[in-house]
Amino acid sequence: MQTIETILSRRSIRKYKDQPISEEDIRTILTCGMSGPSAVNARDWSFIVVNDKEKLSDWASHSGRAGNIIGNASMAILVCADTSRSFKGAPLYWAINGSIAAQNMILAATDLGIGSVWLGIWPQEEKVNTQKEYFSLPEEIIPHSIIAFGYPDEDKSGVPHKDYEEDRVHYGQW
Numbered sequence: 726m727q728t729i730e731t732i733l734s735r736r737s738i739r740k741y742k743d744q745p746i747s748e749e750d751i752r753t754i755l756t757c758g759m760s761g762p763s764a765v766n767a768r769d770w771s772f773i774v775v776n777d778k779e780k781l782s783d784w785a786s787h788s789g790r791a792g793n794i795i796g797n798a799s800m801a802i803l804v805c806a807d808t809s810r811s812f813k814g815a816p817l818y819w820a821i822n823g824s825i826a827a828q829n830m831i832l833a834a835t836d837l838g839i840g841s842v843w844l845g846i847w848p849q850e851e852k853v854n855t856q857k858e859y860f861s862l863p864e865e866i867i868p869h870s871i872i873a874f875g876y877p878d879e880d881k882s883g884v885p886h887k888d889y890e891e892d893r894v895h896y897g898q899w
């Protein structure tokens with residue numbers, strides 16, 4: 726699939742087939758997550774990969790409403806910021822770097838025919854604390870987002886992505 730086609734056809738997928746994702750595809754998804762730009766090349770992310778069904782169920786039962794999706798997924802990845810690696814001049818770049826990693830993984834999965842959805846964690850304090858506690862994360866590690874993955878069990882291929890929004894674009898001046 727071409728990159729532009731991948732971007733334009735991607736939709737959030739929340740229902741998944743009971744079909745595992747291969748180690749090779751997991752590796753490709755993670756490699757793409759690690760291949761985006763990051764401010765001063767800090768690469769200040771870490772990933773917790775869960776693809777064991779029992780562990781997914783347990784994680785789901787500790788994740789509130791997002792748990793409905795995690796429990797049904799073949800894999801979910803907790804994208805974390807490792808703030809010990811963050812750029813000291815502007816530490817909050819970790820949030821942008823984590824978002825780029827998350828989106829790259831989503832696009833890689835789309836290209837592989839694997840559906841996914843972004844489940845927001847940061848900056849919702851309660852969700853951050855819940856994930857921090859569940860995974861016993863060290864102080865410097867901040868949970869950023871959960872991306873759930875699985876082979877699609879819903880068809881959104883006929884639903885095109887948003888149209889170009891003319892009024893959002895300003896040429897040369899506001």
Ligand SMILES: Cc1cc2nc3c(=O)[nH]c(=O)nc-3n(C[C@H](O)[C@H](O)[C@H](O)COP(=O)(O)O)c2cc1C
Binds near residue numbers: 791
């Ligand atoms: C930061 C962020 C947080 C999100 N959190 C959730 C969430 O908690 N639950 C959910 O079902 N979808 C979540 N989504 C997915 C959005 O709902 C979805 O991207 C949006 O409705 C547009 O649909 P599309 O992805 O199919 O284009 C989130 C997306 C982003 C970028």
